[in-house]
Amino acid sequence: MxxxxxxPGLIEIVEKHAETTIVVEPASVIEAATxxxxxxxxxxxxxxxxxxxLGWGEKGVSGYIGTAAGRDLNTPxxxxxxxxxxxxxxxxxINYHLLSISERPRRVRLQTWLADGQPVQTxxxxxPTADWHEREAFDLMGITFTDHPNLERILLDDDxxxxxLRKDYPLGGEPVRFSGxx
Amino acid sequence: xxxxxPRRTGAPIYEGTRIPxxxxxxxxxxxxxxATGDILTINFGPNHPSTHGVLRLVVDLYxxxxxxxxAVIGYLHTGFEKNMEQKTWWKxxxxxxxxxxxxxxxxxxxxxxxxxKLLDIEVPPKAIWMRTALAxxxxxHSHLVxxxxxxxxxxxxxxxxxxxxxxxxxxxxxxxxxxxxxHTRYFQVGGLAEDIPRGFYPEARKFCExxxxxxxxxxxxxxxxxxxLERTEGLGLLSRDDAIALGQSGPVLRASGVDWDxxxxxxxxxxxxxxxxVPVMQTGDVYARYLVHMAExxxxxxxxxxxxxxxxxxxxxxxxxxxxxxxxxxxxxLHTSMESLIHHFKIxxxxxxxxxxxxxFAIESPRGExxxxxxxxxxxxxxxxxxRAPSFVALEATATCMHEALIADMIAIVGSLDTxxxxxxx
Numbered sequence: 030m031x032x033x034x035x036x037p038g039l040i041e042i043v044e045k046h047a048e049t050t051i052v053v054e055p056a057s058v059i060e061a062a063t064x065x066x067x068x069x070x071x072x073x074x075x076x077x078x079x080x081x082x083l084g085w086g087e088k089g090v091s092g093y094i095g096t097a098a099g100r101d102l103n104t105p106x107x108x109x110x111x112x113x114x115x116x117x118x119x120x121x122x123i124n125y126h127l128l129s130i131s132e133r134p135r136r137v138r139l140q141t142w143l144a145d146g147q148p149v150q151t152x153x154x155x156x157p158t159a160d161w162h163e164r165e166a167f168d169l170m171g172i173t174f175t176d177h178p179n180l181e182r183i184l185l186d187d188d189x190x191x192x193x194l195r196k197d198y199p200l201g202g203e204p205v206r207f208s209g210x211x
Numbered sequence: 212x213x214x215x216x217p218r219r220t221g222a223p224i225y226e227g228t229r230i231p232x233x234x235x236x237x238x239x240x241x242x243x244x245x246a247t248g249d250i251l252t253i254n255f256g257p258n259h260p261s262t263h264g265v266l267r268l269v270v271d272l273y274x275x276x277x278x279x280x281x282a283v284i285g286y287l288h289t290g291f292e293k294n295m296e297q298k299t300w301w302k303x304x305x306x307x308x309x310x311x312x313x314x315x316x317x318x319x320x321x322x323x324x325x326x327x328k329l330l331d332i333e334v335p336p337k338a339i340w341m342r343t344a345l346a347x348x349x350x351x352h353s354h355l356v357x358x359x360x361x362x363x364x365x366x367x368x369x370x371x372x373x374x375x376x377x378x379x380x381x382x383x384x385x386x387x388x389x390x391x392x393x394h395t396r397y398f399q400v401g402g403l404a405e406d407i408p409r410g411f412y413p414e415a416r417k418f419c420e421x422x423x424x425x426x427x428x429x430x431x432x433x434x435x436x437x438x439x440l441e442r443t444e445g446l447g448l449l450s451r452d453d454a455i456a457l458g459q460s461g462p463v464l465r466a467s468g469v470d471w472d473x474x475x476x477x478x479x480x481x482x483x484x485x486x487x488x489v490p491v492m493q494t495g496d497v498y499a500r501y502l503v504h505m506a507e508x509x510x511x512x513x514x515x516x517x518x519x520x521x522x523x524x525x526x527x528x529x530x531x532x533x534x535x536x537x538x539x540x541x542x543x544x545l546h547t548s549m550e551s552l553i554h555h556f557k558i559x560x561x562x563x564x565x566x567x568x569x570x571x572f573a574i575e576s577p578r579g580e581x582x583x584x585x586x587x588x589x590x591x592x593x594x595x596x597x598x599r600a601p602s603f604v605a606l607e608a609t610a611t612c613m614h615e616a617l618i619a620d621m622i623a624i625v626g627s628l629d630t631x632x633x634x635x636x637x
Contacts, residue, residue, distance in 0.1 A: 046329060046570045072455055075573065076599035078584045086588060114567045114588045126571050126582065126599070130455055130469065134476040138571065157235035158458030161607050169292075178233040184285040184636055193293055194595075200297070 032069070033137075036061050050124075050138040058141050059150040062125065066155055071127035071137060074156035077163060078124040079170040083196040086114040118142045121172060123149060148173040169194040224450040224467065224495040229614050230457065238610040240271040240279035249273055255621070257286045263360065263625075264632025266606070270621070277616045282609050287636035295596040299562025300326055301400060303593060307583075308394040310598055311634035313356050315394050316349035316385075317576040318634075322596075323398045324479065325572035325583040329565050330400070332532055337525045338402035343481040344415070344518035345388070345397070346574075347511040351422065352381045353577035354504045354511075358429065361501075361626035365442045370432060377425050380418055387411055400563070401538040402531030412523055415515065422512045430505060443498040447612040447624035450495060457611060458604045461579025462507065463628060466492045466499035473575035485517045497627040504629075537563045562591030571599075578602055578629055598637060602630035 031042055033049070038057025043050040053061040065071045119142035127137050143149055151174040152159045163174045164183040171192035174180055182189060191198055231238050240250055250271050257267040265286035271279030291310055295303040307322035308315035320342055327334065359374030382392040388411050389395035389404075397404050433439045449459065454467040464471055472489040474482040490506035492499035531538050539558055540551035567589040573582040582599030605628040612624050 046331075046568050048570060050569075074458055075580060076571070076582055076584065076597070078571075078595070078597040080569075080586055080595045082594075085594070124569075124571075124584065126584070128573075128580075130471055136477075136571070136573075153233075153235060156458065157230050157456050158604060158607055160235045161603065179237065182285075184288040186285075193290060 035068070036064055048136070048138060050140050052140045052142070055141045055143055055147065055149050058123075058139070059152060059155065061139060062152045062155040065127060065137070065139060069137075070129045070131050070133070073128040073130045074152070074158050074162070075126040075128050075136075076124075077152075077159060077166055078126070079166040079172050079194075080122045080124065081120065081170060081194065081196045082117040082122065083120055085117055119144050119147075121145070121147075121170065123166065123172065125152065143172065146173075148175045150175055151177040153177065168192070171195060224448050224493075228453055228456070229448075229450070229611050230453055231610050235457065236282065236607045236610050238278075238280040238613055240273075244273055244278055247273075250278065252279075257283075263630055264635075266625070266630070266632055266635070268609070268621070268625070270618070272618060275617045275619070277613050277618060277621055280610050280613050280621075282606050284603075284606065284632070284635050287632045289637070291637045292596050292598070296593055298593075299591045300565055300593060301558070301562055303596065304398070304400070305394065305396045307598075308396070309633070310600070310637055311576070311578070311581075311602070311631050312393065313631050314349055314353040314577045314581075316345045316398075317353075317574060317581060318598075319394075319396065319398045320346055320480075321572060321574050321576070321581050321583040321598075322585075323400055324574065325570055325585045326400050326565060328570045328572050329568055329585060329587060330537060331566075332401055332534055332537060334402050334532055335529045337407075337522065337528045337530050338532075339481050340518050340521045340525070341403055341407055341530070342398060343485070344515050344522065345385070345395075346480065347514045347518070348381050348384060348415075348418075350511045350577045351508050351515075352378055354508050355381070357504060357577075357626075357629050358501075361623075361629075362433065362439075364622050364626050365439070367433065367436075367439065370429065373425070373429060373432075377422060380421075384411070384415055384418060387414060399531060399538070401534060402529070404531075406530050407522065409526075412519055415519055419512050419516045419519070423509060426505060426508055426512075433501070434505070440498065442620075442623055443501060443627070444496060445494075446497045446616065446620050447500075447627055448495050448614065449608060449612055453611055454495070454608070457608045459579070459608055460601050460604070461575065461577070461629075462500055462503040463605060463608070464579065465490065466503045467495040468493045473573060473580060477573070479574055481518070481521075482514075485514050487511075487514050497623050500627040500629075564589060564591050565593075573599065576601060578605065578631070578634070598634075600634040600637060602628075602632070602634040603637075605630050606635060 033042055033051050037060035038054035040052040121143040123141050125139040129135050166172045167180055168182040168184050252271050255268040255270050257265040267283040269281045291306050295306050308319040311318045355374040355378045359371040362370035386392045389397040449467050451468045454464050470491045487510045490503050492502055535554045540554050544551040565587040569586040571584045573580050579601030584597040585593055586595040588594045
């Protein structure tokens, strides 16, 4: 019996590294957020972090310097961490780091999983501070937040192409034209 | 406009909420005012001496009244988080302090601390106490830069020289210990990069003796200064509820009457073993934020003194964990031990591995809650690094604080939020 069992749209509760992660359906993020604020006292949104899991665990673990795809030197892995991580349910994870500013300070992570292009409801009505955090996730990771009143790029130029924190965003440099090329 | 806020009465700073709707971070000029045709829209910044970097404010003015405001950021975006994904964990450490170049030591700690949380590695006491001492010296440094520049913007030019005089002493202390004045890269995963030089203690003692007198001097110049009071009192009001809803933290939150400091509520490093007070003000204005900063500097000096008391008795103790899978072996062993040479080679070329998982680690930086989220797939490079920057969140409150402000007040209000643009844009 966990006190978060009644969170709307709950999929699972993960306890790891001394942190609690509440995974919910993307459709019920706003209900879960409201529940956590009103019923559990999480009145403070610390941060929203989007993570791109494209290529997670496909070619061993992330790499030796200089190999773009991953590490293939010296397999099997040494140092006791040979295990390739388990696959993730979807490509993107959105993590809402919540804090309770009260007599009982504690933290929890609200997490939801999205496919590429799948939108999620904005949590501005629950925590107004979400405004810029969501704009940042949109700008750098390309997550769409429905009903956000001002979903525009925030850190990059308005006419920037692509979302740089995605794992498939090309790294390094401008395309080079060589002599003799048309 | 001489609105005086209720002082220490327990009454709310203002009724209801002032957070603009529907966009919480943009103050919109009312239709009636716009219809007058007298609204002047100006670009304040991005290159203006009082924006603490490159902040652009698009301001609607009706005469001298600020009627609309939108903050535009991103001019200093350098892609720290993406860069750190391409580096091994230990090569990512120098990036962290450069994000907030004023509270560099705290930023360095938050990243190292997050990696240590995921590694579940034990740090020796000497390193913990030294980290606490340096984090607090860095807090004084950051508050001094804030005080000097904010006072300068409001016309108190001599304050700038006094504050930077003491700042110089602190940087000398950093140089003495680490060899660098800023961005020291002194914190290593598992402890400190080098042992503490003995000369540090007497020099730090001298500083701790001098600093309270210097703060007395600053307060003599400002705290009862009529001009200072008129420029700061009752301005940039932020109520308790609005501050929490807008995610404010650090001195801004404490100036709005919330007794909240992560050093007390979620103690990290040695903060549960030192005696210090958390200053809280009730009026939620620029003046209250100033008073919180001043009181915090005094408390930080006390913490540094307590750290020195402990450190002086730790001569000869280890300063870094003895975990050869993570920590570089002592240099002299490389000539005699094959295993040490292998460990050294593996850590330097490939980097150490961090177990799979994700953690969020938060500390009280001089600007508020500084968080670091890291995600590892079990390899020697981070899968994702994200910083929760308190300055980024502080700027979200500009529209709310700017209620009925004049253009000259805007400088005081933006300054009081204590933002560092490097951290805002990352």
